[in-house]
Amino acid sequence: MQLAKSFEQAACMIVLLATQQPTIPLTADVIHERIGGSATYIRKIIRKLVVAELVTSTSGNNGGVHLARSPEEISITDVVTAIEGPLQSFPDHGYFDQVFKDVEPVADEGTKVVNAIFAQADQLWLTFLSQQKIATLIKELLAVQEIPVLDWTNQSDDKMMQLNQLLTRMRTD
Amino acid sequence: MQLAKSFEQAACMIVLLATQQPTIPLTADVIHERIGGSATYIRKIIRKLVVAELVTSTSGNNGGVHLARSPEEISITDVVTAIEGPLQSFPDHGYFDQVFKDVEPVADEGTKVVNAIFAQADQLWLTFLSQQKIATLIKELLAVQEIPVLDWTNQSDDKMMQLNQLLTRMRTD
């Protein structure tokens, strides 16, 4: 049981967008250059994030995507449900009811019991991940106190060096 | 993100075997008649349970499968890992490292952080389900204090009526 590969890519996008200057939206192409993989599929993933209202996209020239709310208000659970839909780990095909179908007093209580158990387990998983915000994730990731903001659109090596310098400066503070 | 359909079937088998007279092993065919679905695939699932040492199978005439240990000592987690293997909900394709590949001081710490978070969430899920034993599940399922034992091999309607009577008697006690 594993999340889809696209979830990992989606999470990367959110992180990317969180460190992007809010004034400059990111193009699907720029995102793709950073994350790699299939350029067209990246768009499909972006679309899911738009539908889930985690990011906003603007059409036309100089368009692109940017976060819909601050990284402090986006949890990992948000990203998971955006990509995968509501979580239900137990695949209910009614086999339990089938087995005990002629045991009359039990009727179709079978799956209900099992479903309830898994619903609890799922809830534990979800609530834990809902406490993990993108903001704290990035801070851990880059080992800094505050989220650095830069412009990923500018791809020159200089910018990359600037980020490195920025990071080390932030860490030593 | 969902468990495989075969997990549900596997769980049913364990329940079935738990209520089976320990002296009489169950044939793959008998199990199939109760659970339904594909007869040959049922065998593959049984095989997984055997490899995971949840059930034991004996070859030859009058052979079949029976539980390897008591239902009190089998947890839902055991069944999950028997069918799905070790749980790792985060699909680690290294995208995070890819994004920050030229941010030198971070190096390949990216996936480690994310992996750690999901490992915690998974652990919560697993430990909760490891506390849910098959024995208690069955008791809830059938609304009885003790697990009823019968012979599923005998398929006559009489036996089914006997079970129903047995259950109502156990409940009123």
Add this chain to the structure above:
DNA sequence: GCGTTTTTACTCGGATACTAACTGTCCGAGTGCTTTCGG
């Protein structure tokens, strides 16, 4: 009657198709900024 062979009823485990979900591609259409053009 007793040991050996055959039959029978199972499991074992690999090779092979089928299927659905996920992944990836393609293309026509829409949107808004920018530029061009005519008066």
Add this chain to the structure above:
DNA sequence: CCGAAAGCACTCGGACAGTTAGTATCCGAGTAAAAACGC
């Protein structure tokens, strides 16, 4: 100088193709109990 038209750079969203994990089938081989057989 100003408004309308054309061009451009993007996104939108659906239709379609490829890939992979899970599902399902088939078949030859192995194993142990029971039945049949021979002396």
